Amino acid sequence: MVLHSILLHSIVRWLDFVGMIVLVGGIVFRYLVFQPGLTASDLAKEEMDSLGKKTERYNRAVIAISFLLLIMTLLVDFVLRSQMISKRPLFELPSIFYVILFKTHFGWVWMIKFILLVSLGMIGWQKRPLRGISLGLSGLFCLTYTLSGHAANRSDFSPDVLADWFHLLAVSAWIGGLIQMRLLMPRLLISLNDETAHRLLTRMLGRFSTLAGICVGILIPAGVLSVRLRGVTLDSLTETPYGRILAVKLLVVLPVLGLGALSRYYILPNLRSIKPPFLGNLLLSFLRNIGRILRLDSPGRNKRIKVFLVSSIQSQFFLFITVEFLLAMGVLLFAAILTQTPPPHQMGP
Amino acid sequence: MKGVFLVMSTVLTGLGIFSFGLISEAQAHVFPVHSEPKVGQVVNTSPFLVRIWFDGKLEPAFSTIEVHDLKGARVDKGDGRVGPEDRTLLKISLPSLPSGIYRVFWSVVSQDGHLTEGDFSFTIRVSQ
Numbered sequence: 412m413v414l415h416s417i418l419l420h421s422i423v424r425w426l427d428f429v430g431m432i433v434l435v436g437g438i439v440f441r442y443l444v445f446q447p448g449l450t451a452s453d454l455a456k457e458e459m460d461s462l463g464k465k466t467e468r469y470n471r472a473v474i475a476i477s478f479l480l481l482i483m484t485l486l487v488d489f490v491l492r493s494q495m496i497s498k499r500p501l502f503e504l505p506s507i508f509y510v511i512l513f514k515t516h517f518g519w520v521w522m523i524k525f526i527l528l529v530s531l532g533m534i535g536w537q538k539r540p541l542r543g544i545s546l547g548l549s550g551l552f553c554l555t556y557t558l559s560g561h562a563a564n565r566s567d568f569s570p571d572v573l574a575d576w577f578h579l580l581a582v583s584a585w586i587g588g589l590i591q592m593r594l595l596m597p598r599l600l601i602s603l604n605d606e607t608a609h610r611l612l613t614r615m616l617g618r619f620s621t622l623a624g625i626c627v628g629i630l631i632p633a634g635v636l637s638v639r640l641r642g643v644t645l646d647s648l649t650e651t652p653y654g655r656i657l658a659v660k661l662l663v664v665l666p667v668l669g670l671g672a673l674s675r676y677y678i679l680p681n682l683r684s685i686k687p688p689f690l691g692n693l694l695l696s697f698l699r700n701i702g703r704i705l706r707l708d709s710p711g712r713n714k715r716i717k718v719f720l721v722s723s724i725q726s727q728f729f730l731f732i733t734v735e736f737l738l739a740m741g742v743l744l745f746a747a748i749l750t751q752t753p754p755p756h757q758m759g760p
Numbered sequence: 761m762k763g764v765f766l767v768m769s770t771v772l773t774g775l776g777i778f779s780f781g782l783i784s785e786a787q788a789h790v791f792p793v794h795s796e797p798k799v800g801q802v803v804n805t806s807p808f809l810v811r812i813w814f815d816g817k818l819e820p821a822f823s824t825i826e827v828h829d830l831k832g833a834r835v836d837k838g839d840g841r842v843g844p845e846d847r848t849l850l851k852i853s854l855p856s857l858p859s860g861i862y863r864v865f866w867s868v869v870s871q872d873g874h875l876t877e878g879d880f881s882f883t884i885r886v887s888q
Contacts (some may be wrong), residue, residue, distance in 0.1 A: 492873045514821040517873035564816030753789050
């Protein structure tokens with residue numbers, strides 16, 4: 412496979428990953444973070460109804476966009492893969508579609524993936540929540556990625572497949588949830604008063620942090636096991652193309668993990684206690700002193716300072732999460748390139 | 761926030777381009793583990809079969825094997841296939857062949873849908 416072909420396959424696979432993570436992560440976020448968080452919150456009924464309607468519209472938009480992206484990448488991937496497998500020009504491909512669909516492992520997995528995608532789209536469009544079915548189908552949808560990747564080359568029921576699947580599930584829930592935190596939460600918070608918005612964000616971030624912690628706890632050992640089973644060693648990280656790309660991917664993963672830890676152990680406690688963060692301490696002291704010097708003491712001063720601090724913590728949180736989200740997109744790009752790169756092997760007969 | 765987007769996107773695009781540079785031209789996803797006859801082996805009798813074992817399962821519909829002599833003429837029996845009992849094995853039968861150098865051309869598709877191609881030679885030196 413020549414470089415431009417690898418580039419095309421990798422970009423299609425990257426868009427495919429992005430679509431999958433938005434769809435699956437959105438479903439996980441909705442059922443495991445948002446809905447339980449909203450139910451347990453102390454919001455008034457009118458506020459909850461209003462948020463529920465906004466979320467419903469948003470969820471439908473997310474499902475529609477990710478569904479269209481996935482359908483498009485699924486079709487393009489099928490054509491590209493058919494061309495690669497058969498070595499035939501584009502116009503001759505329709506004649507072998509049947510053979511590829513029904514006589515190859517890739518074809519069967521592709522059809523199952525298509526059916527699962529349509530099912531997820533239809534269920535996601537329903538107003539009635541179908542938590543168990545949606546989560547179950549999402550898990551199976553992730554499995555189709557594993558079964559059409561490197562992991563399935565030995566067998567469909569190997570430790571490679573299990574490790575890769577768990578890695579993918581954890582990444583989807585974490586990064587997909589991250590995208591929801593970045594895109595959905597600001598839309599909801601803007602309609603609430605400062606105090607309610609702060610309480611809701613703190614609650615959602617608390618639940619999401621727990622989920623993200625569990626995901627990281629799964630994805631690291633599953634990822635390590637997965638690459639070890641593919642023959643990756645410390646030496647191969649510098650000596651093989653697969654190892655080098657994996658090393659670059661890991662370099663981008665580290666700051667993503669660091670920012671995740673920052674949200675969990677720095678932003679969240681500060682949101683809970685409304686404590687000013689590092690520079691905020693200096694700023695708070697400055698505001699208090701300037702108030703005293705300029706005789707700006709007034710009954711509402713402390714409240715105004717509190718609102719200012721909350722909004723500064725929130726701004727920091729959304730900045731961190733934006734950077735984390737962009738880096739995560741980079742990680743997905745490297746993961747996509749890795750799917751087109753052979754893992755280290757014992758060469759030659 | 762826009763500045764952050766711009767800087768991060770530029771850095772990630774650069775890293776992505778760098779990664780494409782790390783990939784060599786020839787790419788494959790299953791590899792031959794061993795073969796009978798072995799690569800470059802000199803055998804005293806004409807083998808009945810050429811067999812190649814790979815490190816992953818193969819797609820029978822798109823995996824092929826052929827044996828040619830030095831002039832390029834095909835000399836196998838045309839029954840090349842993936843072993844039904846072992847999906848990692850590609851094999852083809854041979855008639856009784858005279859002394860000479862023979863070349864095996866193989867092309868396989870792995871379960872993840874990636875194509876690998878290659879060839880190797882072996883020599884038959886029938887003892888008088």
